[in-house]
Amino acid sequence: GNSVTQMEGPVTLSEEAFLTINCTYTATGYPSLFWYVQYPGEGLQLLLKATKADDKGSNKGFEATYRKETTSFHLEKGSVQVSDSAVYFCALSQGAQKLVFGQGTRLTINP
Amino acid sequence: EAGVTQFPSHSVIEKGQTVTLRCDPISGHDNLYWYRRVMGKEIKFLLHFVKESKQDESGMPNNRFLAERTGGTYSTLKVQPAELEDSGVYFCASSQDDYYTDTQYFGPGTRLTVL
Numbered sequence: 001g002n003s004v005t006q007m008e009g010p011v012t013l014s015e016e017a018f019l020t021i022n023c024t025y026t027a028t029g030y031p032s033l034f035w036y037v038q039y040p041g042e043g044l045q046l047l048l049k050a051t052k053a054d055d056k057g058s059n060k061g062f063e064a065t066y067r068k069e070t071t072s073f074h075l076e077k078g079s080v081q082v083s084d085s086a087v088y089f090c091a092l093s094q095g096a097q098k099l100v101f102g103q104g105t106r107l108t109i110n111p
Numbered sequence: 112e113a114g115v116t117q118f119p120s121h122s123v124i125e126k127g128q129t130v131t132l133r134c135d136p137i138s139g140h141d142n143l144y145w146y147r148r149v150m151g152k153e154i155k156f157l158l159h160f161v162k163e164s165k166q167d168e169s170g171m172p173n174n175r176f177l178a179e180r181t182g183g184t185y186s187t188l189k190v191q192p193a194e195l196e197d198s199g200v201y202f203c204a205s206s207q208d209d210y211y212t213d214t215q216y217f218g219p220g221t222r223l224t225v226l
Contacts, residue, residue, distance in 0.1 A: 004153075036217070043115070044154075044202065044217035089154065097206070098144065098167060099215060101154040 002027040006090050006102035013080055014110050021075040021105050023064075023090035031092040033057075033066050033073040034099065038087045047075075047088070082109045113137070115218035117203050123224045129191040132221045136185070136205030142166075143186050144206075144215060145178060149199035160186060193225045 007022040025031065035047040035057070048057030053068035062077045073090060090102040116135045124130050136143045145157040157176070158168040162183035171178070175194070180186040190197055200222050204215040 041219075043219035044204075046214050046216075049214070091154075097142070097213070097215075098156040098159055098170070099146070099154075099204075100156070101146075103153040104148075104151075 002031065002092060002094060002100045004090050004092055004100055004102035006088075006105050008103070008105070010106040010108060012108045012110065015082055016079045017109075019075070019077040019080045019084075019107070021088055021090075021107070023073045023075065023102060025071050025073065025090075025092050027071075027092055027094055029094060030068075031094040033064070034091045034093070035062070035064055035073070035075050036089040036091060036101075038089070038104075040086070044089065080107075080109050082111050085109045115203055115205050115216050117201075117218040117221050119221060120219065121222045121224075123226065124193055125226050126195055127192045129189065130193055130223060132188045132190075132201055132203075132223070134186045134188070134203030134218060136203070137207075137216055140205035140207050140216075141183070142206040142208075142213075142215075143180060144204040145186070145188055146170075146202045146204065147199050148202070148220075149196070154202065157188075190223075193223075195225050198223055198225045 003026045032051045034049045036044045037047045048059040050057040050066035056065045089104045091099045118133045143160040148154045156170040159166045160180045177189045200220040202220045204217045206213045206215045
């Protein structure tokens with residue numbers, strides 16, 4: 001079946017550091033790929049998405065590129081802020097539209 | 112526009128008791144989903160409604176869980192009787208279109224603790 005694997009957390013960085021959170025997936029065909037974020041005390045929010053190979057999703061300074069050849073969708077940000085502290089979830093959907101999530105990565109940014 | 116709302120935000124019950132979780136989707140969204148996250152693990156799909164019909168309930172763990180969506184509006188998820196392993200955060204999401212790339216909008220979740 002379909003699955004998503006994220007780098008294990010927690011991840012702790014200093015403000016203005018470069019961020020990469022790795023995400024790889026297993027799926028037949030061509031799934032859509034998503035990054036969701038959960039800020040403290042809030043629900044899940046869609047951060048960005050990509051629907052086909054080589055698409056780049058971007059939002060709030062975050063980017064991720066759909067790489068079919070490596071089955072990856074790594075999340076990157078050039079300069080993180082304290083306000084980026086949250087839990088990040090990589091996910092895919094295919095066909096029936098139910099989302100399949102990775103285990104989540106807790107990110108803490110120190111000032 | 113109001114987002115997806117869930118009630119209660121927290122629930123603490125004893126093993127063997129019954130709990131009912133409620134989800135109000137975004138107005139006009141035909142698709143409603145339930146997910147849960149147990150013990151800090153990945154978020155797992157439970158079921159999917161299209162209007163009042165169950166489109167996919169392949170993720171429901173067992174027959175102690177009953178989901179309904181009366182009139183195609185709000186949905187309830189009942190756990191009866193609750194077991195310790197049911198503890199976790201239950202998320203509801205809704206989307207407008209059934210096309211597979213559409214965005215699902217999530218509620219804040221209900222944290223369920225079974226003692």
